[in-house]
Amino acid sequence: MAKAPVIKINNLSKKFMLGDIEVQALQSVSLEIYSGEFIVFFGVSGCGKSTLMSMIAGLQPPSTGSILIRGEDLAKLDSNELAQHRRTKIGMVFQAFNLIQTMNVVENISLPLAFARISKGRRIKRAENLLEIVGMSKYKNRAPNQLSGGQQQRIAIARSLVANPWIMLADEPTGNLDSKSADDVMRLLVSLNRKSKRTVILITHNPDYLQFADRVFWMQDGKVIKVEANAHAVTFNEKGKSSASKADSFSLDNESKDESKSEALEEPPAEKPETAPATPKETENKEEEAEVKN
Amino acid sequence: MKIIDVLRIAIGNLMRNKLRTFLTVSGVVVGISTIVFLVTLGFGLQKLVIRKTTNLEALKVITLNSKNKEESKNLNATLVKKLQDIPNVDVVTPSYYFSASIDGYEGLAPAIYAIEPSHFEVYDLKTKNGKQFTDESAKEIIVNKKLVDDLKEDQNTIIGKSFKFNITGIGQDDSTKTMDVELKVVDVLNDESPGKIGYSPFKVFADMNSNYYNIKIKVKTQEQLPEVKKIIESMGFSTSVIKNQLSAINLAFAIINGILGAFGMVALFVAAIGIFNTMTISLLERTHEIGVMKAIGGRDKDCSRIFTAEAATIGLMGGTFGITIGWGIGRLLEVIINYLASKAGPADQIPGHLFYTPPIFAIGVVVFAFLVSTFAGIWPARRASRLNPLEALRYE
Structure with missing residues (x-):
């Protein structure tokens, strides 16, 4: 992978106050993540991995240091641009699913597209597409609380994919799931990475998942203590019996046909202009266009 | 979004x-x-x-008053003619005012207004039975409630009765003129006025040769009223409109x-x-x-x-x-x-x-x-x- 990193983190530190006590959540973290990698941040709770993830998502600013997403410094973005960053480049999956309880499944999945001012018809089409991919089509009008945890997480994954982001951030996505559902979710994440070459960042304290990673960042006390490259990252297919067909069926190419545009499965350098420094000040309208093209 | x-x-x-x-x-x-x-x-x-x-009709009416004797001399047929030429003026109608006494009713001195029956509506008079004068020179009178009371009559039975009025007015030559006339009551006014008032047709009193008491000018639409009012005032007359009360x-x-x-x-x-x-x-x-x-x-x-x-x-x-x-x-x-x-x-x-x-x-x-x-x-x-x-x- 001899190209520019999709995420470049320089000397990143984060401190915050818990009452009167200053907590050093991250200390001088520097790392690079490349397009199409499956990355695992591994460590016990409180090691700073969730803080790191929220900073990549632009949910909180660094104390010192910088985060560059395809060369664009998040610190230079205002709150609207950060929202756009999360909407178009980042897909987040949480331990607690974080579906909006007052909306049904389709509404939840299509919500990021609503923020992107995409018409209801197109949103629903896209959402239904993703529902098929995560195998939840028949639940499209259910409320989240009518679904099991595993089902909810699959909906959440569909939502994270709806705007076709570059990077998927999954923070303990299986933490609240039984092992069967956890397997389903992991299978989905792995195939997302393998089949559509999407950059996936998984945060976990479960060592079982290290085998899927291209690289593992071991974290402790706010520092990356070890980086482990894994030349033979396991694909889920090898583990599960029925998973092969499922994984095969999962391809974002299907969607790209429906959306009648070339799917940005992987971001070749040619796609870079969209994120080039010249564009951050694009107007809302331009932003929409860009998103529609996506 | x-x-x-x-x-x-x-x-x-x-x-x-x-x-x-x-x-x-x-x-x-x-x-x-x-x-x-x-x-x-x-x-x-x-x-x-x-x-x-x-x-609503009353809201279209301008009343041209005479402030004093001098001014009242100008209220005459010539002025009426002139006022009629003002644009948007619909009706110009003069009236007389006389004091009167009635035969057989000592001390009763009603005010008599002589108005043109054809422009009855300009005066906004509401009669009990909706009757008006028979014609332009009919010797008739419409009396108000107070006058009926002072005549010791009933509002229903007074209609059709005649009374002998002794009219006093001032002629255009400043001389006091009098006239005796028998007027038949045609209707009773539905008013609450404390004064004793009667209305009679204008032409009955032509011989009195008096100055006009006032002239009422009705404009075509309510909106035109301020404009016409201004023109009249620019001619040197004082006017009053019901609009003032309205505001x-x-x-x-x-x-x-x-x-x-x-x-x-x-x-x-x-x-x-x-x-x-x-x-x-x-x-x-x-x-x-x-x-x-x-x-x-x-x-x-x-x-x-x-x-x-x-x-x-x-x-x-x-x-x-x-x-x-x-x-x-x-x-x-x-x-x-x-x-x-x-x-x-x-x-x-x-x-x-x-x-x-x-x-x-x-x-x-x-x-x-x-x-x-x-x-x-x-x-x-x-x-x-x-x-x-x-x-x-x-x-x-």
Whole structure:
């Protein structure tokens, strides 16, 4: 992978106050993540991995240091641009699913597209597409609380994919799931990475998942203590019996046909202009266009 | 986020909390219907007063008075001719005024106005039986209630009776002139005037050769009145119009309506606090949801707009229902009062419309409810927009 990193983190530190006590959540973290990698941040709770993830998502600013997403410094973005960053480049999956309880499944999945001012018809089409991919089509009008945890997480994954982001951030996505559902979710994440070459960042304290990673960042006390490259990252297919067909069926190419545009499965350098420094000040309208093209 | 999507989410949220939405909207409904009820009553009474004291024809009439003897000399047929040439003047009609005595009624000195029967409507005289003079020079008189009383007659039986009047007036040559004439009562005026008054046809008194008492000018439409009035005044005459009284009535009612409206405002203010309260609670309940929205790409603006839209929707619903209910209560009360009045008294005592809702007021009230509610939602909406997404996500 001899190209520019999709995420470049320089000397990143984060401190915050818990009452009167200053907590050093991250200390001088520097790392690079490349397009199409499956990355695992591994460590016990409180090691700073969730803080790191929220900073990549632009949910909180660094104390010192910088985060560059395809060369664009998040610190230079205002709150609207950060929202756009999360909407178009980042897909987040949480331990607690974080579906909006007052909306049904389709509404939840299509919500990021609503923020992107995409018409209801197109949103629903896209959402239904993703529902098929995560195998939840028949639940499209259910409320989240009518679904099991595993089902909810699959909906959440569909939502994270709806705007076709570059990077998927999954923070303990299986933490609240039984092992069967956890397997389903992991299978989905792995195939997302393998089949559509999407950059996936998984945060976990479960060592079982290290085998899927291209690289593992071991974290402790706010520092990356070890980086482990894994030349033979396991694909889920090898583990599960029925998973092969499922994984095969999962391809974002299907969607790209429906959306009648070339799917940005992987971001070749040619796609870079969209994120080039010249564009951050694009107007809302331009932003929409860009998103529609996506 | 598109406005339509903001509205979808906002209305969805309101629908999911039906009881709370209903109660909050009810607050606005009470406030708005109170304002509507009170103010439309004010408008209605205003119209009623104007209707009962004047008629629309009277609003088109300019009265040209003589301030003194010198001026009165100028009120003559030549002037009438001149006034008729003013554009937009419909009718010009002069009148005489005489003092009189009546044979057989010592000390009774009614005032007699001589008017042109063809322009009877200009004087806005309401007679009991709707009768007018038979012709331009009929020796007839329409008397008012006070005169009937002083004649010791009954308002019904006096009609058709004749009285011998001794008329005194001043001629154009300043000489005092008198005239004896027998006038037949054709109708009784429906007035409350304390003076003893009679109206007779103008031509009966032609021989008196008096100056005119005044000249009434009727313009074609009410809007033209100020312009014509100006022209007449520029000719050096003083005028009076019923409009002056009208603006006094209007001013009085503007004050009354203001006070009534202020009472309603108190209710609406309480409703606004209700909206504020609802939105603040809703904000607390949905803090986590806002965190999620921001995490998946919602802008601060989108979050605040959802809240603003909810508050505005409450206001719009409250305003619309409020005006309907306020209007409905008014109508109901009107029907009841008119029914009771028709049972209790004569037909002309039925008040008719007591409530009046000008369309602009109706629209204004709904807009007002909308604005007040939106205003009440501003603070919660701003808080929603300023929530730290990470803290909001952690909030349970």
